[in-house]
Each structure stands twice: as structure tokens, then as C-alpha cells.
Amino acid sequence: GAVVSQHPSWVICKSGTSVKIECRSLDFQATTMFWYRQFPKQSLMLMATSNEGSKATYEQGVEKDKFLINHASLTLSTLTVTSAHPEDSSFYICIPSKTGRTEAFFGQGTRLTVV
Amino acid sequence: GDSVTQMEGPVTLSEEAFLTINCTYTATGYPSLFWYVQYPGEGLQLLLKATKADDKGSNKGFEATYRKETTSFHLEKGSVQVSDSAVYFCASSYGGATNKLIFGTGTLLAVQP
Numbered sequence: 001g002a003v004v005s006q007h008p009s010w011v012i013c014k015s016g017t018s019v020k021i022e023c024r025s026l027d028f029q030a031t032t033m034f035w036y037r038q039f040p041k042q043s044l045m046l047m048a049t050s051n052e053g054s055k056a057t058y059e060q061g062v063e064k065d066k067f068l069i070n071h072a073s074l075t076l077s078t079l080t081v082t083s084a085h086p087e088d089s090s091f092y093i094c095i096p097s098k099t100g101r102t103e104a105f106f107g108q109g110t111r112l113t114v115v
Numbered sequence: 116g117d118s119v120t121q122m123e124g125p126v127t128l129s130e131e132a133f134l135t136i137n138c139t140y141t142a143t144g145y146p147s148l149f150w151y152v153q154y155p156g157e158g159l160q161l162l163l164k165a166t167k168a169d170d171k172g173s174n175k176g177f178e179a180t181y182r183k184e185t186t187s188f189h190l191e192k193g194s195v196q197v198s199d200s201a202v203y204f205c206a207s208s209y210g211g212a213t214n215k216l217i218f219g220t221g222t223l224l225a226v227q228p
Binding site: 034036042043044045046049093095104105106107108109 | 149157158159160161204208215216217218219220221
């Protein structure tokens with residue numbers, strides 16, 4: 001299967017600071033990157049979809065100014081949680097994709113804890 | 116819009132018991148269907164999939180059949196092991212770069228020795 005590297009795997013930050021999460025598609029060129037988050041005991045919910053070289057499309061209820069997504073290349077996308085608050089504590093997962101791909105491969109995800 | 120509904124957990128079974136986790140979907144078209152598994156402390160990984168009606172996905176003793184008439188994709192295993200303890204997610208997708216995965220809420224399975 002495809003190899004996806006997400007970094008960091010876990011991070012603890014203070015309230016009000018920003019955290020950047022990197023997602024790399026190591027063995028294929030991802031024209032699209034899906035970012036999901038998973039709150040405790042809940043399912044994965046799509047936050048945003050980004051296409052390489054263009055602005056991300058955010059799901060309803062997700063603040064685009066708070067969750068900054070950059071998809072500068074076909075192998076790298078970043079999610080920055082700005083001015084993090086405890087309610088942003090969650091498990092964030094990226095899924096790189098491209099046309100013709102019918103299944104998803106996940107990285108290990110990033111466990112964010114805001115204290 | 117499309118959605119996926121799973122039975123709520125947790126499901127607690129004894130080793131070698133029969134497992135069924137129900138999953139139904141709503142869709143405007145004909146998506147592919149997936150089961151993903153998340154073991155404790157790990158990320159999600161694909162367990163099995165089916166891409167069209169009447170297809171049966173299978174892996175590691177688990178099976179699920181794509182039933183268009185009942186819009187279901189129930190996960191089954193004849194004899195569970197303690198190592199099967201995990202969270203199982205049912206999901207749908209039309210595939211391709213622009214089509215997202217839609218997940219169910221996940222079902223925690225706990226298998227006791």
C-alpha cells in the first residue's frame with residue numbers, strides 16, 4: 001500500500017499557540033489532500049479538502065482562518081492550528097489522494113492536546 | 116447527502132464467538148464500501164472493501180457483502196480472537212481524487228479470553 005508520513009505523531013501545546021502538522025505522500029503524487037479530525041469516541045469528520053496549488057475547501061462549521069491548510073506540492077500538505085484552544089484537542093489525520101485511486105491510505109495521525 | 120450508519124458499541128464478545136457489526140449507507144449513486152480498523156494506539160488501516168453490488172470483501176477471516184437492495188455492508192467474522200479487539204469503521208466513497216470518504220461513527224469491539 002501507499003506510504004503516508006504524518007508529523008508529529010503527538011504534540012502538546014499551550015492554549016493560544018499555533019501548531020503545524022505535516023503530511024507527506026511518500027510514494028505517489030497526491031493531487032488532493034483530505035484532512036480529517038476525530039474527537040474521542042466519535043468518527044472521523046472531514047475538515048477540508050485541498051488541491052495542490054489552490055485554496056482549500058472547508059466543510060461547514062470549520063473555520064478557515066483557524067485551520068490553515070497549505071498544499072504547496074504534490075507530496076506535502078500542512079495543517080496549522082492557529083491560536084489553539086483545549087476544544088481543538090483531537091486526532092488529526094490526512095488522506096492523500098489522486099484521480100483513479102479507489103482506496104485510502106492513512107498516516108499515523110497526529111494527537112493534539114492543548115492545555 | 117450521503118451517509119453511513121453503524122451499530123453503536125461497544126461490542127463485547129468471548130473468544131471464538133461470532134461477530135456481526137451492522138453498517139448501512141445512503142447514497143445518491145453507487146459508492147465503493149469499506150471497512151477500516153483502528154487498533155489501540157495506531158492509525159486506521161483498510162480491512163476490506165467492495166466496489167459494486169453483490170461483491171464480497173474478505174480479509175483476515177472478516178467478510179462483508181455489498182447489498183444494494185438493503186443498502187448494507189455488514190461486517191462478519193465466524194470466530195473472533197482477542198487480537199481483533201479494535202475500533203471498526205464502515206465508510207463509503209466514490210473514489211478518485213475529488214471524492215472524500217464518509218465514515219460511520221465506529222464500533223468498539225472488545226474480545227475477552
